[in-house]
Amino acid sequence: MSGERLDGLSVRDVRVSFDGFTAVDGVSLEVPAGDIRFLIGPNGAGKTTLVDAITGLVRATGSVRFGDEELLGRPVHRISRLGIGRTFQTSTVFEELSVLQNLDIAAGARRSWATLARRRRGVPDEIAAALETIGLAARAADLAGTLAHGQKQWLEIGMLLVQDARLLLLDEPVAGMSHEERDATGTLLELVSRDRTVVVIEHDMEFLRRFARSVTVLHAGRVLSEGTVAQVQADPRVQEVYLGHPVDAGSARTGQEA
Amino acid sequence: MTAVTPAPPSTAVRPAPAGPVPPGRPAGRSRLRTLAGFAFGAALLFAVAPLVLSDFRLALLAKYLCVAMVAVGIGIAWGRGGMLTLGQGVFFGLGGYAMAMHLKLADAGPGGMPDFMQLYGQLDELPLWWRPFASPWFALPATVLLPMAVAFGLGSLVFRRRVRGAYFAILSQALAAAMVILLIGQQGTTGGTNGLTDIKGFFGYDLDDPVNQRMVYFIIAGTLLALLALTRQLIHSRYGELLVAVRDGEERVRFLGYDPASVKLVAYVVAAGMAGLAGALFVPAVGIISPALIGIVPSIEFVIGVAVGGRATLLGPVLGAVAVAWARTALSERFPGTWTYLQGLLFVVVVAFLPGGLASLWALARRRDVAAQPQRRGRLSLGRRRAERTEVPAA
Numbered sequence: 001m002s003g004e005r006l007d008g009l010s011v012r013d014v015r016v017s018f019d020g021f022t023a024v025d026g027v028s029l030e031v032p033a034g035d036i037r038f039l040i041g042p043n044g045a046g047k048t049t050l051v052d053a054i055t056g057l058v059r060a061t062g063s064v065r066f067g068d069e070e071l072l073g074r075p076v077h078r079i080s081r082l083g084i085g086r087t088f089q090t091s092t093v094f095e096e097l098s099v100l101q102n103l104d105i106a107a108g109a110r111r112s113w114a115t116l117a118r119r120r121r122g123v124p125d126e127i128a129a130a131l132e133t134i135g136l137a138a139r140a141a142d143l144a145g146t147l148a149h150g151q152k153q154w155l156e157i158g159m160l161l162v163q164d165a166r167l168l169l170l171d172e173p174v175a176g177m178s179h180e181e182r183d184a185t186g187t188l189l190e191l192v193s194r195d196r197t198v199v200v201i202e203h204d205m206e207f208l209r210r211f212a213r214s215v216t217v218l219h220a221g222r223v224l225s226e227g228t229v230a231q232v233q234a235d236p237r238v239q240e241v242y243l244g245h246p247v248d249a250g251s252a253r254t255g256q257e258a
Numbered sequence: 259m260t261a262v263t264p265a266p267p268s269t270a271v272r273p274a275p276a277g278p279v280p281p282g283r284p285a286g287r288s289r290l291r292t293l294a295g296f297a298f299g300a301a302l303l304f305a306v307a308p309l310v311l312s313d314f315r316l317a318l319l320a321k322y323l324c325v326a327m328v329a330v331g332i333g334i335a336w337g338r339g340g341m342l343t344l345g346q347g348v349f350f351g352l353g354g355y356a357m358a359m360h361l362k363l364a365d366a367g368p369g370g371m372p373d374f375m376q377l378y379g380q381l382d383e384l385p386l387w388w389r390p391f392a393s394p395w396f397a398l399p400a401t402v403l404l405p406m407a408v409a410f411g412l413g414s415l416v417f418r419r420r421v422r423g424a425y426f427a428i429l430s431q432a433l434a435a436a437m438v439i440l441l442i443g444q445q446g447t448t449g450g451t452n453g454l455t456d457i458k459g460f461f462g463y464d465l466d467d468p469v470n471q472r473m474v475y476f477i478i479a480g481t482l483l484a485l486l487a488l489t490r491q492l493i494h495s496r497y498g499e500l501l502v503a504v505r506d507g508e509e510r511v512r513f514l515g516y517d518p519a520s521v522k523l524v525a526y527v528v529a530a531g532m533a534g535l536a537g538a539l540f541v542p543a544v545g546i547i548s549p550a551l552i553g554i555v556p557s558i559e560f561v562i563g564v565a566v567g568g569r570a571t572l573l574g575p576v577l578g579a580v581a582v583a584w585a586r587t588a589l590s591e592r593f594p595g596t597w598t599y600l601q602g603l604l605f606v607v608v609v610a611f612l613p614g615g616l617a618s619l620w621a622l623a624r625r626r627d628v629a630a631q632p633q634r635r636g637r638l639s640l641g642r643r644r645a646e647r648t649e650v651p652a653a
Contacts, residue, residue: 055513080515092510094503101499108496109515116497163514 006033007067007083009054009167009197014062014072016046016053023049024060025221031214036189036198038208041218042241047201048089050218051169055079055086066167081109085165089172091152095145099136099155102144103127106159126162133191134158135184150181157188168198174207186211217241292490296483303479313468320475320543322583323482327536329564329579330485331529336561337569338493339525340505341422345430346533346560348437349405351552353534355441356404357541358454359388360397365458368392373456374449385447394461398538405534406527413526417519422508431554438553453548460542474542481539482576485532490572492528501525562605568617578615 009031016024024046031037039047053060056076064071069082094102104120107127123131123140131137134154139147144155153173160168173189174182182204189198189211202208208215208229215232217225225235232238307319328346335341362372363384375381390396412433421429441448449455463470492498500521504511508518541547550556560579567578582601590597612618 075517076512077515077517080513086513088510092507094506094510096506097499097502102503104496105500105503105511106514108500111496113497116500117492117495119495120499159514 005067005166006195007166007197008033008035009199010063010065011050011054012063012065014050014053014060014064016049016058016060018058022221024053026062027218027221027223029216029223029226031197031199033197034193034195036193036200036211036213038212038215039199039201039218040203040208040215041224044220045218046221047218048171051086051171051199051201054169055084077109080163080165083164083166084169085160085163085167086169087153087156087160087171087173089175091149091156093144093147093152093155093159095143097144098141099131099144099147100127100140102155103130103158103162107162107164109163130158130161133161134188150177150185153177153185154188157185157192161192166196168192168196170198170200172201172203174202174204182207296487299486300483303483304476307479308472308475313471316475317471317543318584318587319580320471320478321540322580323475323478324536324540324543325560325563325583326576326579327482327485327539328533328560329567329575330482330489331532331536332560332564333569333571333575334489334492334501334532335525335529336564337571337575338498338501338505339522341522341526342424342427342561343430343526343529344427344554344561345432345434345557346529347434347552347554347557348430349409349530349533350537350540350556350560351437351441351547351549352405352408353401353537354541354547354552355448355454355537356391356397356401356534357538358457358547359391360394361457361460361541362454363388363392364461372449372454374452374454375446381446388447401538402531402534405530405537409527409530410523413523414519417522417526420519431557434552434554434557438549441549449548451549453546453551454541455546455548457541457545465542465545471543474539478539478543481535485535486572486576493572497521497524559601562601564615566604566608566615568615570614571617571621574615574617577617581616 009029011027011029011031014024014027015022023044027046027050029037039050041047049058052058054064054071056071056074056079060072062072066082066084071079071082071084074082094105097105100123104124104127107124108116128137131140134157136147136151136155136158139151144152147155157168157170157173170189174185177185186207189200192198193213200212212229215225215227215229216223217232217235217238219241224241225232225238227235303323308316311319328350332343332346335343363370366372371381371384375384391400416426416429441453442450444450458465460470460474463473465471465474493501500511500516504516504518504521511518511521537547537552540551559582563579563582564575565578566582567576568574582604586597586601589600608615614621
């Protein structure tokens with residue numbers, strides 16, 4: 001849909017401090033173009049803060065590059081216009097606007113004032129396509145506030161698609177979803193990662209095993225481990241953080257609360 | 259809860275047909291209804307009101323309609339944009355004073371000075387900043403552009419620093435207080451507490467003549483209708499949708515790549531322009547502009563009318579403003595002294611029990627009708643309570 005080039009995300013030595021407390025303490029990671037990278041870690045590991053830093057919500061030192069562009073130091077809306085889109089833990093669709101209006105606004109950040117002053121006529125092609133992709137075509141005219149929880153999350157993802165985000169940062173997209181909804185969301189992620197790079201913060205281990213292409217484990221603001229799902233699961237340091245003590249790799253259970 | 263059916267991968271690439279998307283309200287019928295609405299409003303204002311009302315009542319109505327213009331602007335800034343502006347009196351005042359200065363200078367004749375300056379100013383000649391207002395080519399545009407410029411300057415500072423909510427309300431109110439203090443302090447050149455009074459002519463027409471008063475009323479009624487048409491276009495445009503999005507999720511809009519500060523700024527500046535125009539037309543209708551008409555109390559009264567009528571709708575602010583202003587006159591004629599309490603009570607009741615204002619009663623009734631149609635019942639469950647607060651154009 002985007003037809004633009006595929007870029008990777010490169011995070012180098014990023015630090016975020018709040019009043020002396022260091023939430024992200026020198027994180028470096030490379031997410032290759034087209035990856036579905038899962039960020040996991042215990043509460044307080046700095047996952048969301050790292051995404052906040054990438055998207056300009058909090059100040060950070062170090063370097064974050066997406067393609068050729070340095071992101072740190074730019075205001076939120078400029079970073080967004082470089083093709084970085086994110087969702088939040090709680091759904092933040094505009095509940096008093098229709099599904100179609102939500103998508104139309106998401107698609108329009110580059111519109112001129114002259115276009116903004118006019119009415120929308122019909123449904124732009126990329127929005128119709130996104131409505132199909134996220135399975136909400138039949139609900140286009142309904143207020144977003146009337147959608148079910150899972151549908152709101154899909155709408156959020158749809159908004160990132162029409163926004164032409166080439167890097168999707170999703171914060172717990174399947175929290176509170178049913179099994180079928182999780183599967184549908186995973187399939188949706190695989191679909192959109194064909195021409196985009198996706199980073200997902202998630203606690204759900206089953207979801208991770210099924211859909212992650214690579215995993216980065218954060219702990220206390222640092223990268224603890226990185227690799228494929230199997231590599232990370234076999235890492236004794238990860239087991240120690242998650243289980244409190246090292247266990248041998250064969251018996252590592254991964255259904256634990258992250 | 260329906261399971262999603264992610265489309266087969268190919269759909270992501272091919273341009274999807276616009277088929278399954280319902281087009282929403284049929285545009286033709288909606289336009290017809292709007293035209294009918296405007297025709298009805300015009301008939302009411304231009305034919306019925308002048309026939310039934312005495313000259314005195316018609317002059318009062320002219321005054322209410324000026325308040326209604328301010329209300330339309332507040333409807334945009336507050337109802338649609340979420341900016342509770344408690345200082346629209348400032349912009350109303352700027353427009354009013356700009357107009358009154360010109361009319362005073364016109365009354366005084368070429369080279370003359372307004373009467374009050376000779377009375378208590380020790381001025382030998384017209385102050386420098388009064389001079390441009392002698393020309394209608396400067397004064398008339400200034401009634402609108404001056405308030406807009408002030409709103410632009412203030413808004414640029416305030417919205418970029420992300421001042422909002424109660425802080426913004428307090429700040430805008432402080433501005434109204436500051437303006438009154440400034441006007442009173444500069445009595446020699448502003449007329450002080452008295453303001454600019456005893457305005458006799460309006461571009462060569464004698465304002466004591468009932469025929470000319472009627473003309474002023476028609477100008478005001480026409481302007482109000484024009485502002486309503488403009489506002490309707492604005493709230494149905496893409497910008498109007500974006501403004502509601504900023505109101506409900508400013509941060510989210512930022513992450514979509516917009517700068518919410520500029521979105522809000524436009525609405526605030528438009529509202530200021532409307533208030534300025536209202537102030538300018540208020541002067542020939544009433545014959546006076548003074549600090550008491552533009553300070554904190556009138557600024558809050560503007561907002562009360564909007565809240566009572568329904569802040570997020572097109573007509574709510576107008577009807578609310580006229581109704582409250584009319585009730586104020588009617589009740590204070592009969593029970594002087596109790597109006598202030600009634601007004602306070604009205605405000606409390608509306609805010610507590612009918613946050614969408616009187617307009618939401620209408621929307622509520624319409625939704626009950628819709629509820630009778632089974633195929634659309636799905637829309638009701640969750641959306642209803644919120645939908646009462648705002649009337650958002652469907653798709």
